[in-house]
Structures are given as structure tokens and as C-alpha cells.
Amino acid sequence: MPDAFDLLDPVLGHHVVNALGWHTLRPLQTEAVAPLLAGEDAVLLAPTAGGKTEAAVFPLLTRMNRRGWKGTSVLYVCPLKALLNNLHPRLETYAGWLGRSTGLWHGDVTTSRRRRLLVERPDILLTTPESLESMLVSTHVDHRAFFSGLHSVVIDEVHAFAGDDRGWHLLAVLERLARVAGRPLQRVGLSATIGNPTELLDWLQGSGHGRRPGRVIAPDARPLPPSAGATQPPGEIELDYVGSVANAAIVIAALHRGEKRLVFCESRRTVEELGEQLRLRGVTTFLSHASLSVDERRRAESAFAEARDCVIVSTSTLELGIDVGDLDRVIQLDAPRTVAAFLQRLGRTGRRPGSSRNCLFLALDDEGLLASAALLLQWSRNWVEPVTPPPEPRHLVAQQLLALCLQEHQVGEHMWQQWWGGTGPFGPGAAPVVRHLVEQGYLDQDSGLLFIGPEAEHRYGHRHFMNLTAVFTAPPEFTVLNGRSEIGRTDPDLLTEEVQGPRRLLLAGRSWQVTHIDFSRRRCFVAPVDEGGRARWAGFGTERILSFELTRATRDVLLGENPPVRLTGRASARLAQAREAHVNTVHPGGTVIVRRPDGDVRWWTWAGHRANATLAATLLPAVAPHRRTHAHWIRLRDDLTREEWARAMAQAEGGLSLPEIDGRAVRGLKFAEALPARLAEATLATRTVDEASARCVLEEPVRFAMLQAGL
Incomplete structure (x- = not known):
């Protein structure tokens, strides 16, 4: 332990002991010092509140001082603005001990504050990948000067990036930054919930060009199977069935009075409905979700530090990293999407001495009850989802090519690959995307150079190409204003659909109550009323996609296995009803085909959305004429015979098919219009397939069941 302290800058070590009151470093912090000082890449793993930020920042501040780095030399990248806001004061304190500075740059930071950062470059910049992209393409930022001193990048909650397209975007931006800076960048990822850290480190390191030595540092994690995650932490976990949002509000208002409670919901609409119900019952309530104004979200963030007897209701926006201080309770409505998300939320509690981790699940319906029980069962088995970057992000290849041309004004037609060093999808395989961009006018080509074309100007040029820096497609929303105060944003359908009486949100x-709608500027003016408002948001990719493992756990629950948590009497009774209702659809020895008296025929695979989509595509049109599938079952032809089924199974053994993609789904893929239609559909098809799970299902015995009328 003294050796690790000795390696740190002595001024920093002095303040760690005297200002923080730490007489020892935690195991992760101790093990991270030497490799990070040596410039190695790393993924640092520790439970929530395990000191990961200090494990990364203390060695990098030491390295910064010893090597005399000037200007912005370290980036601290986070997936959420709330996390950046929360971290900034802490990092500002640490940097200040050594006479160094920090800066905050994201979409909510004012223009004047950004201008000051351009003049007085901070040593550490806290930001998001989208803000980095904006800086690279902005005509107001001299990105070569600003990033000339860049050496290291810390990626907080790295699993939140790597699991979706934001990860590919981040990786591509880091490669461009390395080329701008003129040196490979040290990359340090922080995470609490990863099932496959070695693979994640390999992904994070990017291109082979200039790759540094790398290691996974996880002193608090015991070895687990490749697909497993953190061990089940101790705590108080309870599952209850309440049946509605209103009933959930009654339970929350009655329990744990005087304590600070954080409630997670799986949709913005549920957050709003629960928030209203709690306030009607006199509970001090704060809300947080992506469609609320900055001021509204900051009230919820402030409540973590300042409030006591209150309830904070949130979507996943408060799931990651933000310091929750003396939070007492976590409550979950229905089930989170993944075990990893549950681990993050569970880690919000149990931080005070003498307290334990806790989470109360309140199921709103039977589906939510089964999903919660299945998730808790998988958690008890020490399983957590491996972090897997989405395959074949061709749409982001198109976006990055356009962004690079915007950044550099012109790029050699044979030189663009060098900007990404052949990283994954940005290598030679991207050539067809380049050809399409040129053919369709997104890029112009002249004298061996590529530059922004008229089609890109037309589609993305609004407000200095702002739309080109956002990776995700979001439906247009209207800003809601009470006088001059912004409340948030709402779905336009609520402002255009026919209603009886006054329109209320x-x-x-x-x-x-809506008083005026400015359709040209997408603004809606409102006045407060007592009740009667409605909340709704549409969006692409908001549906819950269940994995093979979680869906099979649902089957295990229906077959009689309970998660090892406390079940209330209501939850136990409702589970018993669900098991009775599904007695003919589950079997421990394989899958079941059920023909109902009305002619409806379903194959109950319990295989998850992607496996069922793969199976349905393989069986089309012989026995499964419907494209749309469910996580639990596949609808079959109502006149299906056993002989036809046997022939279909024999053919399926010869090879599986990619799921068919509805043209409407392509519209949810940002920048899909910049791809050939076949490539856009192929991208989605590749992301929808699950061949391994589908083959597992095909190898299982199939039982046929005929239900009698009335069952």
C-alpha cells in the first residue's frame, strides 16, 4: 500500500490523506497506479461507489504533472450530462490540489462558458462523445490547437457506450482525435457491471496502430464463467405485485416515510404518472427523464444532495455513476431491461455504514411480475449480460465519413481510412458506403478529394450540421413553456389528436392546459391546472427486447422456480395464477406447440425476440406466415399438420435465415438514408438474428397440445 502512495505526486498524496481523510487506498486504486502511470490502457472494474474515478484520475494527474503536459491533456467522457455535472466539482477539487484546471462541455453548458474554455483550455475536460464531435466539426473551434496536447481519455460507465451505437461513435471520434493530437491516446474504461471485460478492453483499444499494452484491473471481482458477471451482493430484495401506477403510489407513500427513495420506471410516461400520483398524496417528489427541461432535471439531481424525506422518480437517467449520497431506498416499477441495469440501480443504496443494499420491485401487471421474477432468478445465478457492440454499424460509417469531411473540409479519396486506422467497420469494408455517398451527392469528388456534397447540405446542414452530430433518431418534440419557463418537451401527437374539451398535458x-400552439416553431404554451393531463412519447427502439437467457428464466419461473428474494403474499398469489394460466405452454423437456379451439396455433419456444425472429424467418412461409414475433412464442399456420412441421424442421437444419426487415424499421436507423437500401436492411437484419439460441431451440423436443374450449 505505501508503494502505491509513493508513486503518486507527493502533493496529491498529501491531500488524499489530509483533505479526504484516506489513510489507505482501495485495492482497485492501488493496482491501477503503476500501469496507468506507465501509460497502459485499462478497464477498471469495481462495484458502484468503489472508487473507480479516483483510481483513474489520481495516476493521470500525477503523470500530467511529471511530464509537464500543457493545455487539455485529459478527457473525461461520460454517457450522461447528469453524471458530468455531478463529477465536475470533485474532479475540480482534485485537479486544483496540483494547480490544474477542469472544464465542463456539453449541450446544457452556456455559449459564454464554452468560449471561456476555448481561450483558457482546461487540463481536464469533462464531456460527451456528441460534444467532442461538435467541437471537431465546428467552425468556432480550432480543434487542432485545442486538442494538440491530448494524451489520455477516461471513459466512465464504458459498458453503457459499448452496448449500443454510441460506442462505435465514441471509438471513431477517439481515432480522429488521436490523429489530430498526433499521438495514440491512452484509454481507461471504468465500469461496475461487465460480464466480458477482456473482450471489452480489446474493443476499447480500437485500431492496432499505436495500440498500447492493456490490462483489466478488477481486484474485487472473483473469477466467473465467461458469460457471468458480478456475484450476487448481499442486500434486501423484495418482489410485490400492486397492479397499477396508482397502487404503486399508495405503497410508496406509505412505506419508508422520512427516508430518501429513488424510484426507477421503464418509461417517461410512467415517471410522469407516478410523479403526479405521489404529489396528490402529499409526497415531496422530484422527476428526471430525457424530455424534461434542464432546470427540472437539476432539481432531481440536487435532491440527492440536499433533500431528505422525498421520492425521486426517474428513468435510467439517474442509473449511472451520479453520487447519490445518503440514499435510503431503491424502488423498481416492473423490471429493468437487463440484469446489468439492476446491478447499477441496486448499487445506489447501501453506501452508509450500517446500511445494506436494497430494492423493492413493484409489478404493475402480470408481464411485469414475470419479468421481474425472471430477472431476479438470473441475478441469483450470478449471470449478467456480456457487453457486445452492435454488429455492422454501416450507418455510422456514413455519418463518420460526412463528419470527417466537414471537419477537414476535404479528404483524399484514398486517405480516409487512415483516420480510423482500419478500426473495425471503418476499414476497407466501408468502401461501398463511400461509393454510395458519392453517387447520391452526399459527398462530392474532384481531383482525388472528397468533400461535403449538396445532398448532405440539404439533409444535415440545418444549424451548422447539428443533426450530423447526434447518433440516434428521435421523433420531433414540441417544447412546452409556462410563460418564459421551459418545462420540457412532449410528443406532437398529444397536440394534434382530437380531444373532447380542453387539451391537457x-x-x-x-x-x-394548453393555451397556444406555435406549430412553425414547435412550441406549446400552457397554464397549470389541477388534474386531467396526459403523457405520451413515441420513439424508435423503445420496445423491450428480451434475451434468450431472460426469457428462459421466465419459463423456469412458470415451471415453479422462485427467485431467492422475499415475495409478498400478493406476488406469490399472482405468480400462482400465472403458472396456472401457462400450464399448457411450458414444459421442462422442450418446447410446446399449442392449438387453441379458435384455430390459433402458437409455438411456445420461450427463446427471446431475436431467436424467435430468426426461427420465424427460417420457417417462412411454409409454417410461420407472420413476420411479427413475440419473445415467448411464434404464430404458426392454423392448418399446420405434423407432417408439414417435420419437413420444415428438417429443412431448418440445413441453415438459418436472417430475419426479414420491415421498411418502417429502417427509418429508426439514424443516417440510414445515406446507405444503399440493401445495406441498411442488412444492418438491421444482422442485429436482429440470434443463431446460437435458435439452434438450441431446434435441438429440443417439441410437444403438441390441443386445448379444449374454455381453457
Whole structure:
């Protein structure tokens, strides 16, 4: 332990002991010092509140001082603005001990503050990948000067990036930054919930060009199977069935009075409805979700530090890293999407001495009850989802090519690959995307150079190409204003659909009556009313996609296995009803084909959305004429015979098919219009397939069941 302290800058070590009151470093912090000082890449793993930020920042500040780095030399990248806001004061304190500075740059930071950062470059910049992209393409930022001193990048909650397209975007931006800086960048990822850290480190390191030595540092994690994650932590976990949002509000208002409670919901609409119900019962309530204004979200963030007897209701926006201080309870409505998300949320509690981790699940319906029980069962088995980057992000290849041309004004037609060093999808395989961009006018080509073309100007040029820096497609929303105060944003359908009487919205947990709609500027003006508001948001990719493992756990629950947590009487009774209702659809020895008296025929595979989509595509049109599938079952032809089924199974053994992609789904893929239609559909098809799980299902015995009328 003294050796690790000796390696740190002595001024920093002095303040760690005297200002923080730490007489020892935690195991992760101790093990991270030497490799990070040596410039190695790393993934640092520790439970929530395990000191990962200090494990990364203390060695990098030491290295910064010893090597005399000037200007912005370290980036601290986070997936959420709330996390950046929360971290900034802490990092500002640490950097200040050594006479160094920090800066905050994201979409909520004012223009004047950004201008000051351009003049007085901070040593550490806290930001998001989208803000980095904006800086690279902005005509107001001299990116070569600003990033000339860049050496290291810390990626907090790295698993939140790597599991979706934001990860590919981040990786591509880091490669461009390395080329701008003129040196390979040290990359340090921080995470609490990863099932496959070695693979994640390999992905994070990017291109082979200039790759540094790398290691996974996880002193608090015991070895687990490749697909497993953190061990089940101790705590108080309870599963209850309440049946509605209103009933959930009654339970939350009655329990744990005087304590600070954080409630997670799986949709913005549920956040709003629960917030309203809690306020009607006199509970001090704060809300947080992506469609609320900056001021509304900051009230919820401040409540973590300042409030006591209150309830904070949130989507996943408060799931990651933000310091929750003396939070007492976590409550979950229905089930989170993944075991990894549950681990993050569970880690919000149990931080005070003498307290334990806890989470109360409140199921709103039977589906939510089964999903919660299945998730808790998988958690008890020490299983957590491996972090897998989405395959074949061709749409992001198109976006990055356009962004690079915007950044550099012109790029050699044979030189663009060098900007990404052949990283994954940005290598030679991207050539067809380049040809398409040129053919369709997104890029112009002249004298061996590529530059922004008229089609890109037309589609993305609005407000200095702002739309080109956002990776995700979001439906247009209207800004809701009460006088001059912004409350948040709402779905335009709520403002255009036919209603009886006054039009009322539910936003920030309060009801508002619409007084005026400015359609040209997408603004809606409202006045407060007592009740009657409605909340709704549409969006692409908001549906819950269940994995093979979680869906099979649901089958295990229906077959009688309970998760090892406390079940209330209501939950036990409702589970018993669900088991009775599904007695003919589950079997421990394989899958079941059920023909109902009305002619409806379903194959109950319990295999998850992607496996079922793969199976349905393989069986089309012989026995499964419907494209749309469910996580639990596949609808079959109502006149299907056993002989036809046997022939279909024999043919399926010869090879599986990619799922068919509905043209409407392509519209949810940002920048899909910049791809050939076949490549856009192929991208989605590749992301929808699950061949391994589908083959597992095909190898299982199939039982046929005929239900009698009335069952």
C-alpha cells in the first residue's frame, strides 16, 4: 500500500490523506497506479461507489504533472450530462490540489462558458462523445490547437457506450482525435457491471496502430464463467405485485416515510404518472427523464444532495455513476431491461455504514411480475449480460465519413481510412458506403478529394450540421413553456389528436392546459391546472427486447422456480395464477406447440425476440406466415399438420435465415438514408438474428397440445 502512495505526486498524496481523510487506498486504486502511470490502457472494474474515478484520475494527474503536459491533456467522457455535472466539482477539487484546471462541455453548458474554455483550455475536460464531435466539426473551434496536447481519455460507465451505437461513435471520434493530437491516446474504461471485460478492453483499444499494452484491473471481482458477471451482493430484495401506477403510489407513500427513495420506471410516461400520483398524496417528489427541461432535471439531481424525506422518480437517467449520497431506498416499477441495469440501480443504496443494499420491485401487471421474477432468478445465478457492440454499424460509417469531411473540409479519396486506422467497420469494408455517398451527392469528388456534397447540405446542414452530430433518431418534440419557463418537451401527437374539451398535458409530474400552439416553431404554451393531463412519447427502439437467457428464466419461473428474494403474499398469489394460466405452454423437456379451439396455433419456444425472429424467418412461409414475433412464442399456420412441421424442421437444419426487415424499421436507423437500401436492411437484419439460441431451440423436443374450449 505505501508503494502505491509513493508513486503518486507527493502533493496529491498529501491531500488524499489530509483533505479526504484516506489513510489507505482501495485495492482497485492501488493496482491501477503503476500501469496507468506507465501509460497502459485499462478497464477498471469495481462495484458502484468503489472508487473507480479516483483510481483513474489520481495516476493521470500525477503523470500530467511529471511530464509537464500543457493545455487539455485529459478527457473525461461520460454517457450522461447528469453524471458530468455531478463529477465536475470533485474532479475540480482534485485537479486544483496540483494547480490544474477542469472544464465542463456539453449541450446544457452556456455559449459564454464554452468560449471561456476555448481561450483558457482546461487540463481536464469533462464531456460527451456528441460534444467532442461538435467541437471537431465546428467552425468556432480550432480543434487542432485545442486538442494538440491530448494524451489520455477516461471513459466512465464504458459498458453503457459499448452496448449500443454510441460506442462505435465514441471509438471513431477517439481515432480522429488521436490523429489530430498526433499521438495514440491512452484509454481507461471504468465500469461496475461487465460480464466480458477482456473482450471489452480489446474493443476499447480500437485500431492496432499505436495500440498500447492493456490490462483489466478488477481486484474485487472473483473469477466467473465467461458469460457471468458480478456475484450476487448481499442486500434486501423484495418482489410485490400492486397492479397499477396508482397502487404503486399508495405503497410508496406509505412505506419508508422520512427516508430518501429513488424510484426507477421503464418509461417517461410512467415517471410522469407516478410523479403526479405521489404529489396528490402529499409526497415531496422530484422527476428526471430525457424530455424534461434542464432546470427540472437539476432539481432531481440536487435532491440527492440536499433533500431528505422525498421520492425521486426517474428513468435510467439517474442509473449511472451520479453520487447519490445518503440514499435510503431503491424502488423498481416492473423490471429493468437487463440484469446489468439492476446491478447499477441496486448499487445506489447501501453506501452508509450500517446500511445494506436494497430494492423493492413493484409489478404493475402480470408481464411485469414475470419479468421481474425472471430477472431476479438470473441475478441469483450470478449471470449478467456480456457487453457486445452492435454488429455492422454501416450507418455510422456514413455519418463518420460526412463528419470527417466537414471537419477537414476535404479528404483524399484514398486517405480516409487512415483516420480510423482500419478500426473495425471503418476499414476497407466501408468502401461501398463511400461509393454510395458519392453517387447520391452526399459527398462530392474532384481531383482525388472528397468533400461535403449538396445532398448532405440539404439533409444535415440545418444549424451548422447539428443533426450530423447526434447518433440516434428521435421523433420531433414540441417544447412546452409556462410563460418564459421551459418545462420540457412532449410528443406532437398529444397536440394534434382530437380531444373532447380542453387539451391537457402531464409533464414534470403536473397537469397543464394548453393555451397556444406555435406549430412553425414547435412550441406549446400552457397554464397549470389541477388534474386531467396526459403523457405520451413515441420513439424508435423503445420496445423491450428480451434475451434468450431472460426469457428462459421466465419459463423456469412458470415451471415453479422462485427467485431467492422475499415475495409478498400478493406476488406469490399472482405468480400462482400465472403458472396456472401457462400450464399448457411450458414444459421442462422442450418446447410446446399449442392449438387453441379458435384455430390459433402458437409455438411456445420461450427463446427471446431475436431467436424467435430468426426461427420465424427460417420457417417462412411454409409454417410461420407472420413476420411479427413475440419473445415467448411464434404464430404458426392454423392448418399446420405434423407432417408439414417435420419437413420444415428438417429443412431448418440445413441453415438459418436472417430475419426479414420491415421498411418502417429502417427509418429508426439514424443516417440510414445515406446507405444503399440493401445495406441498411442488412444492418438491421444482422442485429436482429440470434443463431446460437435458435439452434438450441431446434435441438429440443417439441410437444403438441390441443386445448379444449374454455381453457
